[in-house]
Amino acid sequence: xxxxxxxxxxxxxxxxxxxxxxxxxxxxxxxxxxxxxxxxxxxxxxxxxxxxxxxxxxxxxxxxxxxxxxxxxxxxxxxxxxxxxxxxxxxxxxxxxx
Numbered sequence: 294x295x296x297x298x299x300x301x302x303x304x305x306x307x308x309x310x311x312x313x314x315x316x317x318x319x320x321x322x323x324x325x326x327x328x329x330x331x332x333x334x335x336x337x338x339x340x341x342x343x344x345x346x347x348x349x350x351x352x353x354x355x356x357x358x359x360x361x362x363x364x365x366x367x368x369x370x371x372x373x374x375x376x377x378x379x380x381x382x383x384x385x386x387x388x389x390x391x
Contacts, residue, residue, distance in 0.1 A: 322328050361368040362375070376382075383389050
């Protein structure tokens, strides 16, 4: 009777291929550049773009007020409003509601 040894070589290569396949699949889904992380990055990009747009709108509003209070273009109504707000004063004929 001839004894045959089990084929360990092909079993080893097949097992190694399966382990490597599982590792790369896991890395593609859960890794630093994986699908889940990509979804989080896309959501963060969307949030940051919205914040940027809000900041740009605020900046435009502040630039407009600054221009209206500059020496070249003075808006007396805005100046009066800001002076009253800062100094906390009102005319005698005004009613202040807080």
